[in-house]
Structure formats: C-alpha cells, structure tokens
Amino acid sequence: MQDQDQRGFDHGEIESRWQHEWADAGTFHIPDDADDPTYVLGMFPYTSGELHMGHVRNYTITDAYARYRKMRGEDVLHPIGWDSFGLPAENAAIERDTNPRDWTMQCIETMREQMRAMGFGYDWEREIATCEPEYFQWNQWLFTRLYEEGLVHREASEVNWCPSCETVLADEQVEGDAELCWRCDTPVETRELDQWFWGITEYADELADDIERLGGWPDNVRQMQENWIGRQPGARLEFDVGEARSASEDSSGDEPREYGPVEVFTTRIDTIYGATFFALAPGHPISEELAAENEEVRQFVEEEADPEGDEPKGVKTDLTATNPATGEEIPVFVADFVLSDVGTGALMGVPSHDDRDHAFASDQGVDIVPVVAPSPDDVPDVSEAAYTDDGVLVNSGDYSGTESAAAREELTRDIDSATDHVQYRLRDWGISRQRYWGTPIPVVNCDDCGPVMVPDEQLPVELPEFVQTTGNPLDEATEWKETTCPDCGGEATRETDTMDTFVDSSWYFLRYVSPDDDEAPFDVERANEWMPVDQYVGGIEHAVMHLLYSRFVTKAIADMELLEHREPFENLVTQGMVLADGEKMSKSKGNGVSPLAIVEEYGADTARLFTMQAARPERDFDWSETGVQSAYGFLQRLHETVEAFVESSPDGEADATADYVAREIDATVASAHESYEALTFTEALRETRDLVGLLRQYREHTDPDAETFERGLSVAVRLLAPVAPHVAEELWATLGHEEFVAEASFPEPAGDVSDAERERQLVENTREDVRNIVDVAGIEDPERVTIVVAPAWKHRALDIAVESDAPNVIGEIMGDEDLRSKGDEAASYGQELQNERQSLNRALTPDRELAVLRQAVWLVEREFDAEVSVVPADEADEDVAKKAAPNRPAIRID
C-alpha cells in the first residue's frame, strides 16, 4: 500500500482541485433558456447535519446518471436543495440552546460542503431551502390557491397525536399494527382538534387510475399507492331500523320506536338475500343512544368492545333492521369489528359469504343462509365456512340464477335506496402541525368572520422569534399572534399551526425550474417544457407519502391551469439500503460507516465507485472493506497505467494483437452504453475494469501500438468519468485533453459490434478447449499449438442447414454442387448437422474466424508459453483439419 501511495495519486489534492475547476467554469450550470433538458433528481435530503451512506448512494446514482447524459450530449438539469423544516431541528435547538434556524443553517452549511467533497455535479445556482421565506411563501400561496379551489377545509376531527413530538400526524405517518409515530416510534394517541385538510380525496380516482400509466415506476411502489388509495367499488343502501314489535310491547304501550333508514356500504350487494343480521359500530350515533339507556349495550360499548382483538364481539339489541330485498326483519347488533371510520359505521352481515360475518354469526347463533353458489345445483355448505367467491345466485327470489356481477348491477338498480358508490381508504390530508419549525398556515382567525385567508400581498407570513416552551412556540408569540382581520379590520389572531413538511416536498421539483422567481412559485412556461422529472431516485420509505402528495399537488396545480403535466415523475428508482454486516447502518447500532472517513482515507471517487459497483441501485448491499480497497486499487492501477503510457509512449506494431485489443475496446463501449442507459452501473464498471486489465496484459505481453493503447485508455477514462469523475478528469488531462472529461463525449464503438459477442465466445471457447486438452491429455509443457479453422465449404453447409426447413438437411446440402464434390466428407458433416439440427447457430465467416483467432494468439501464447499458429484448413494436416468445424476450430498440441 505504501508503495502504491507513492506511485499513485493524492486523491485529496486531485479532488478539491477539480471541484474548484468545475465550479469556476460553471460546468453543471444549466441556463434558463436551455431546451427541454433531461431532468435528473434525487430526493432532497432532510437537513439532519451529516451526510450518511444512504445519501452518498442516492446522490451518486443521480450524479453518475446525470453526468452520463451530459456526456451523451444532452442538457441536464441536476439540482439539489434542502428539506429543512421539521421537528428534529426544534429538538436539536433546545438541546444545544440555540434556535432551529441557526441550527438548520449550520447543518446546510456542513452538508453542502460534504456534497461538494463528494464531487456531485449540481447546478448550485438552483439550490433551494424550504425553511427560507423565499421558498415557503409559495407553500402559503399554494394553500390559498387550493382554498380558492375548494380543496382546503377545516374541521374538528379525531387526529393522530404523537405525545412525544407533541403534534398531529397524518394517517400516512402512523406506522404498523402498533400505530407508532413514523419519526420517533412513540405509540400514537388520538385527540380531537380543529385541523386543516387538503382535499386529496377529490383526486382519489385520478390518482388511482393514473398509476397504470406510471410505467417507469417499480411495481411495488405502484402497488403500495394502490393499496393506500384503497378504491372499492360497491353500493350504498339503506336498512330501516326500529324497535322490534315484541320488545316495545313488553316495555310499555308506546308505539315501537323508529330510527329510520340507516345507510350501509357493501361490495357484495349480490349477497343481500343472505343478510341475516345488521351491525353498528360502537361509535355509531344509534349505538351511543342505546348505550345511554340500555345497561347491556353501555357495558359492551364501554368495557367489552375491543376493536384490536381477534374475536369479533358484539351485543344484541332490541332493534331490528328491515332487509330491503327480502322485507325480513333481522336482528341488530352493536359489534366491535364494525369500525366508525370505515364505510358508514354500519354494515349488513352476510355470514354465508363473508369470513368475519360467519365467525360472528356462528358465535351469536344467527342464521346462515347460502345465496351464492358455484352453480345452481352445487349449493355450498356454509355451516362451517363462508363461500366468498362470486358465483350464481340461489335462494334469492327473482334474482336466483343470475351471475354475481350482473346481480350486483340489477339489485343496485332495483332497490330504491341503493346507489353505486366507490369507497376509498384514502382520507383527506391533514396538514396542521402544532409545531414551530414549519410554514405558518396563512390564516387569520376572526371572531366575526371566522377563518380568513391572509391576502397574497401580505405573504409570506414569517415565523416569529423562537422561544423554548413545552407546547407550540407560536402560541407564546403574543405579539406575532395578535393581528387584525383582513376582512373586517377587527381584532383577530393568527393561526398558530404550521404545515406538515410534506407540503414543502410536494412541489419542490417545480421550484428548481426558477428558484429565484419572486413573482410566482415557478415559471409556468419553463416548467411546462422542463417537467416532468425524467429520472427520480430516492428511498422506498417515500413510496406512499411523498410520492402520493407530489402527484396530488401536481394534478391540483395542473387544474389551476398552471401546468400541462399531471404526473411529476416519469421514471422512478427506489434505491436499496446500505447495510453493514447484513444490518441497516444506523447510529443506534453503531455500525455506521462515515462517508467523510472514507473520503478522507480513500477519496470520494473510491467511495462512489465502490457504491456503484457493489450492487444495482434498487438492491440492498453490504458495505465491505475489501470492496472499498478493491475499488481504490483499481483507480490506482488505472492511474499508473495512464501515467506510464504518457511518460514513455510505446511504439509497437499495429498488429493482430492490437486488432484484438481494438475489438475489445468496442465491445466494452457497447456494453457499457447499455448498462448506463438502464442505470445498472455494475456491468459498465465491470467491463471497464476488464478493459483496463486487458490493456495491462497487452502492455506486459508486448510493446503496444500507441494509437490503440491510447484509445483504450481514453475509453476507459470516459466510461469511468460518471462514477469516478475526479480521477477521470485528472487522467483525461494527463492524456492531453484540454476540455473537461465531464464535457467530453461518451465513447462510441469505432467499428461494427454486432458480432462482438460471437467473437468473444469463439475466442473464449477455443482457449478453454486448449486448456481442456492440455489438462486431460496431461501435456506437461506444450511447445506448439496449432489452431485450424474450418474450410469454407463447412461454413456453407452450416448456412444451408440453419436456413433450411426441410425435414432432412443432408439432401439440401448434397444438392449444392460444390459440396457434393466433397463427397463422403460432406455427407458425414451433413449427418452431424442433421443430428444437431435444432440447436444450430450461425457462425462467423471463415475469414473472420481466422482473423479473430489470429488476433487472440497472444493470449494463448501468454498462457501456455508455447508457439501458437492459426491456419486455414487447406494449410493444415488433413487429419487435424477434418475435425475443424465452424465455431469450433480443430486444435493440435505438440
């Protein structure tokens, strides 16, 4: 290693030098008048204070891709910014006795430096920070516009409350069965608060429909969004609920009490003839009313009901519901498996065709009547288990014999109260947060006028000075809070809630288009041209929240006629985790590897190269020290190879060996190109490594042809430039180029590469055969290797066999005059071809075979230290030559 270091390069010096050169030259700046640039974007980081390996991976992917596209001659928009509002800054400020702003600004400072040190090619002139008034005023503007569009409302609602963060959480921010806060894993409680909501449900249908069109997104993300939206087509209908006649007679002489129609939602209205009970959520108004006067119900609702429990539990009431299809009165239960916030909080129970209803009915002794069957004469036995598939209706009056799907339509039409209804799991987006470090909601609460929007000309509503307090600091800022009503001029108070930080990130990709615009959130014309983001890269943890909000906001803005695009991200890659010893890297586990330490010791290029070659972007990979060292070693070797070449240029012949190298260069380029296109860097990097290895072998074997060798180096350096840009830049300069490699053109193959695969295969197979023979025959020290290429007539015979669709190919072969003249030999080769008929492959032409093998002679010479010759069949001994076949030369070893 010592040795290497002395011969090698000083990454610290090289890296900072080129970073400055790029900055001075404005290499990565994209002018406003650029014509539809390729938009490459990594999800902007939360300003936690330090870059971690996940960031390095994320941003290396986008940087490598952006640099690749730039080398392909495209204009590239590759911006970065800071997701810089949020609770952690408040906590940090309190811990360090400072304020969120200073703390955040310092984090940004640090992280920006670390990004520069990584050599990411951002357009720093487009940098944004969401905590700046210049940015968040547009959150407020957006709030106002959405309000005008009727997409904002305030309502008292039961909300998720994290007692540790002392704030409300959106449904999306509550995780798992245990209902934990996404940020701090504290169990979430519920509270009733006045909350502002954005009407994402207005777009539920479109958000669900358009998922299908997101072809550039991974399936799992699309599916997670679909699940989250949870669209369920069904029907709403009403059941008349009232006191059972018998019950009222017992208690008093009064008329039976009526509760009127109660609405339910069902996806299986075709099973309505089997609805043998009716169930209400404990929180349903009727349940509450019953609980107030009936001890049994009260006891159940307050003490027994356990919505979390596995067993469906319930209590029978004195009420009955009238099944609108059968007219029958069925018992009404208050049951804990009925949830207030699902559907209407009431349901019809069909034990014969729903597993959960079946369990409940069995427990309560309710009738179970099958009304759907696989076929009319195959009515299922539903006493033990429900039959949940669609089928044909039975026991269903006039509808018997109708298929489920058709019955659903007919019943919805025929039952008076029934209407088609689509239910969603998606709820409106509660954006109120009782925290300081966020965008103030631009609303003034007036006793007379109610909530009033702050007029645009008074925006932004900025944050008051930070104070340390247990609650919301905005509540303490009396001076800031007290204001006048924009409508009536009377005394009023400001809204003290701030916005969810997911608001900030729901449109930031539009701000990069015109980050300094102080008239509008973004330049409409330019956004229309530059959007959507061509390639978006980020973590899977944002599969639902951030990506769904962004899609919603984009659509809402489009409907304000400000944008022609209805989807923000064309292609999405969710990158995998960086693991250490198979576990997620994290501070708490103490297994983190600091990017800074790696950059310090090995350099940014090594960190980048290792990260990109370790695994394709979407997969997890294990951090490994040997991997890092191998990346480092490779860069050192490449550096040494270039240096040595420039110091003393070789002057070897442009011989067959040079041709071989030239061909490999082309093959490498072709393969690397594909790999970069697909964002799978691993293959491009492996090919590049192989090429460098080949050049070094070439150099060791003989005095290379300078031109070929130089082209090889130039290709290797450029293929590596997107991933290891500093070393590449340095070597590019060493090779005598004036311009940046970052602005050089991505290499193109010099010749036709369509046969490259076949040629590689031929060489590889032939070498392997030689090894085999040497090994199997136990040849100690081969002196001469003779490789004999098949004669032209065999190639012709093969061609005929490949083309032919005759049952027996021998006839066709012998039909050829030239071939017939070969007599028995041709016939027996024909027989061989016939035997392998189905698996025949085209071969190279005989001339090409000869040439390719001659180019590869040096490899065999090198390996066996023997004299090697490649000859056409007619120059070889007959008994050797006759074994030669296309794709399979004969080999003679002496």
Place this chain on the structure above:
RNA sequence: GCGGGAGUGGCCGAGUCUGGCCAAAGGCGGCGGACUUAAGAUCCGCUCUCUCAGGAGUUCGUGGGUUCGAAUCCUACCUCCCGCACCA
C-alpha cells in the same frame, strides 16, 4: 386473508421477458503458480463429479407438465421478504 417480489454452485449475485455453445457471467472466500528475503499488492490458473485430446454424468426451492431441447415456458406445492388489512 389480499396483493407484490423472490428462492441459482461455500457465500454474494447475473441469467428468466425473447427456451438452444448454460456446468451457468462477475465478485468474495478457498487452492495452486509467477513475482518477492518474506508478507502485502499485482499477475496467471483451478475451485459440482468422473475423465488416458476438447468426453460423460448430476445440478438452478419441490413435484408434475409442454418441447427434439427447460435455470428460462405452464401447473401445483413449500419457504422467505415487503405492503395492506376485523375495510363491510
């Protein structure tokens, strides 16, 4: 339960869409060799089994099937990971 993804040689991992030089790329680990006083680095081989000239056999979660031919297509099952879920 519903839906999605995946199971490949000691390990990691390509290949599967478009079946055929696929005993299956590449890496790691292991073994042998070159270089070195030595180690490291680098370079060259080997790394399923058998094999006396390039041969043969058994492999890609398991069992069936389609095909001249299956890691690749179909089917059933098993296992793992992820998302959603008393969702009406």
